[in-house]
Amino acid sequence: MDKSLISKLSNFSLLYVEDEEGIRNNIYEILRHLFKKTFVAKNAKEAYNMYQSNRPDLIITDIKMPNETGIDLIKKIRKRDSKVRVIITSAYTDLDYMLDATELHLVKYIIKPITENKLKEAFEAFIKSYDDSKVFNLKEGWLFDASKSIIQNEEIEYKLTKKENLFLKLLLKKNRIITYQEMENVIWNEDNIMTPNAMRLFIKNFRKKLPSNVLRNVQGTGYRLVL
Template sequence: MQEILINKLNAFRVLYAEDEDGIRENINEILEHYFKETYTAKNANDAYLKYVQNKPDLIITDIQMGNENGLDLIRRIRESDSKTRIIITSAFTDLDYMLQATELHLIKYIVKPITHDKLINALEAFIKSYDDNKIYNLNEKWLFDFSKSIITNDEEQFDLTKKEALFLKQLLTKDRIITYEEMENLIWDEDSVMTPNAMRLFIKNFRKKLPEKSLKNIQGTGYRLVRG
């Protein structure tokens, strides 16, 4: 489970805001092990600037940072961004704080101290928030994010066309040969024709974005995915 979680988290970027140096450094060490990119901030203003600069997929922020309030930071972000996932950490268990936090569409509310188990549970909730039909492992190093239409590995990111993303999702979810007829119905609309040349060009471009030898042609039938 831990290895699967690491593989999935490695496609994402996280921003961690915490005013206590020791806590920030310790938790950041853990986050660096899991995430593609990690950013840290000492206060709410610094966090907002780094959010604007880096557009992280996940923000983990303390509620109280000196005289600044993490909830105000989240409200500011939510004015224009409803998609970035947010986890709150706090020493407070006050019901009012929790109700305010709930209204801001958070993934998790972690009560300090932040233990490894609490953090892992929150990160699992973050992955689950994309739902099981959005993120797929192609192999140990490669991930497909259907919601963003991208394939990533340790070194590269490939943007998929709408047709490529739909085709790849079919290959993954059905886990069998996708026939030429299914391909025509799925990725060629009624205004276009799946000519042999169009098919060859589509497959040629599609293969360049996949792990080597992962797309197998079943002669006369269609294609299937070979996952490492």
């Protein structure tokens, strides 16, 4: 897998569910090097408890398991969580399984055996699924979720103000220097005048929530991101 994909995956947590010990151990050895945190379960009951405790970003689950299937597991999770991404693995191409699975809003359905190429395609689809959710990779280990107004890394989560969220989205969307005039027009309004002191305080507080050296001041012009 290319470094860019691995870098993006390292921002996310994963729950991997597989009842066959040999497959579970082999695939885990790959997954644990790719994700920020990797949790492993051997059946649906154990997986559901891990999901509740850890709230992973992605779930990879086999379909055929004792007692409860992977589809049973995801249906239960979908009753309370529509956002967690799901990849299903199966040795079966049975149409009923596949039709049942399509109702669960999957990222990918992988037919076993699981290969590196199949995983790569599934992980690319997983990353792409965040495009519409406005999730941006600011720097290795740092994510900006515009829908939730948060910046997070492995250790901490920062809640952005409305002005900070607007400014960061503008910087990312334009991918160029954002002038002081643009900042005043977009971020401030008639009720909030952009005084020099207000600007300095805004930037000072905003920088505290960003990776170091990401926000660059262009003297006399404005600000830009260095990603």
